[in-house]
Amino acid sequence: MESNTAQSRKERYLTFFLGDEQYGIAIDRIKEIIAMMKVTYVPKTPAYMRGVINLRGSIIPVVDTRLRFGMDPREADMHTTVIIVEVEKVNIGFIVDRVEEVASIDAAHMGEAPKFGSNVDTDFICAMAQIEENVVMILDVLKLFEADELVSLEQIQKTQTIEGE
């Protein structure tokens, strides 16, 4: 990890991988990182809503981030991780392929999100950052949340035809 020598505005981000793409989430949003565990399927939800997990007595919904971003599903392996994010006292888990590191990113190295060119819904991406030779897409957790709560009935009905598990 880089040390905070410079006085520039450095923020820390947890970075993770979905397929070959690297993403980042501001660390102050993250409550904990846990290994993949048994998920109970919740019917009548969009396919990306994988279900709920029992996190030490609390029931927390988990989202399959790959499906959320329109990527192909993938079997869980030893690297599969659930990132528990807290926004406005609500916890939600995001299943990701692999957690990479906690990186300090200088605000100066942050660029605007592209409007197209990726297979990711760009609404969730608030910035692009350069870490060495990698490009990291910084996710706006709040947007992810809002979009999630506003799951419309149409969407549910649409996804009902997709097989649940």
Add this chain to the structure above:
Amino acid sequence: MEHCIGWDMTKQEQVKAIFIEEAGEIIEKLDIDILRFEEDSSDFDLLNGIFRGVHTLKGNANAFGFTRLGEFVHHFEDVLDHYRSSKEDVEEHLLGLFVDSVDIIKEVMNCELDAVAELPEGYADCLHSIKSLIASKKNAPILPPIEEATETFSDLASEFAFESVSGTEEAVEKSIQFHRALQEEGLNLYRIELTLDVDCYKRGFDHILFLNLLGEKAKSLESFFGMEEVSALETFSSDVNGIKKVHVVVLTPQTKEEVAENFEYLFDNEYHISLIDPVVAQSVIEKAEVIEEIKKPKAEERRGAERVTTGSTIRIDTFKLDELFDSVGELVIAQNFIAQNDQIRAIEDESISRAIETLSKITKRIQDRVMSLRMVAIRDTFDKMKRVVRDTSKKTGKELHLNVQGEETEIDKTMIDSLSDPLIHIIRNAIDHGLEADANERLAAGKKVEGNITLRAYHKSGSIVISVSDDGRGINKEKVLQKAIERGVITGDENLTDSQIFGLIMQPGFSTADTISDLSGRGVGLDVVKTSIEKLRGKIEIDSAEGVGTTLSMVLPLTLAIIDGMLVQTAGEIYIIPTLSVVESFRPEREIVHVIKGQGEFVSMRGQHIPVIRLSDVFNLSTQRIEPWEGILVCVETEAGRIAIMVDELVGRQQVVIKPLGKSLAKLKEISGGAILGSGDIALILNVDELRPLIEGTHGTA
């Protein structure tokens, strides 16, 4: 008492906030006490209690410039004081006035708080009645209660007229000597000097109140008011003037600290309490010749009674309780995990199994205790209902008697608050529509003119039932059916049971009806009641017999956090059906299952056709399709009648702690929450009322 008041408030605002809170409490208590007094007007202690409440209110109201409240309370206090000191029985026709007065006090208080300019309706009338009552009493020859007064206090009125102003010190000395003569073992003699600031009233201090408080415990008390600094009546202003110097000589069993408690509204420099040494007293007594025989006051008895204090309590933030509750829930889960773990069981060691057994016993005990922390007796809620009954009775002009049973029944605190409104609604309905309006109708039916309303709370198989019964006309089933068909709630082809017919009156379609009164009663907004009870995971049962009466029962879970659930399995997933709604579960015979073309499957039971809902279809679960006679049907009662939920098998029945699924899944109507099983797995709890997407309209010509 806790007061969470920010530091940015001024001292006066702080005190005002305290006053408002206290006034609220006092008024609430008055409300209950006055009704009890109405029932038993010979209860002198109760009258005293009411007087004390009104008195405190008066002092405080004036201090905060709530003059309208102050004025009213002042006159009301006079009335109470009259009966209190004369020990005269309150004439029965006046009891209504008393109750109305408390009503006015309540309303005026609200007007004052909201700074509404106009006075509540009835204020002037009620005040007038009170004033004329006092006037009539004052003129009537009353035996002055001299004996009573001298027992405890010297007559306060004469203190105000104390002439020899300069002789205050002398008078105090005299009083001290006098009291020394009376001093006995266990009594302390104090001299209290008050040097009050101008704004003491604003801080909630009240001379009379404080003397009363002191006098309550005291054997004897004498006070000397320094009138020299008080200006003449013409220039008197309550803001600036006040009796600033007060000397009190009191003989009391209280300690100095207890006496000092009475001065909580004063600054330290405003009062000085000195204990007068009894040894010195001896010598003084010899000089003093004024020793009179004084009757032993009743105060001693009263003191004895008051010493029986109630058990000590602490207030706890409900949030903390919830946290504790959650933790205990986890403890239970962890304990279950150990108890059900196959590997641990395989050890077959006696000491281990004994330890596990002890653990589960202790866990159960802790769970029970923690549960009980949330439980409070329903008495307070019922007390409030007495008022509702009385008011409704007055309004409708129906004579009635209220029976209350099971006030001790304990119920979850969080539920209590949500219960008041539905209960008020049901009670009003019962009186307004349930009881016959015409006394002759009652007489003709062989009933007393006076109607009966019974409020009852009791436990019934793991639930709490709160019921309101009337002995009125009952519900006319035919009329309800007719109305329901008219309103399009039902088609008329359904084969409905009695309880389903009665249930119709709680359908939303009924409440909007404008001609409710030609129905045999009820139906006004009962759908609202139903909704709020269902929010508490309860249900409403109606039982009625024409001409005999109606009972409306709210069946509620013991607690909001735990339900008794039936665990079922389908497509490899476990779901929980609340046992409260389960009627029966069975594997149907092939013959009773019918498929109606394009309308799904039905099972015929005792002449009823119950729609079958395949859980795996509703939830889109991938599973091998089986026939109903290969699975299990769980028959449940829902808002829209019975349905049979088809599952693969029954797993068991257990109490589960309900956990919310989180905001993002809250919109899922079919699921009301989740529960963590002993294995650590999550099972979803079904909301059976929402499991009927295809039923309505599929009845057709069944």
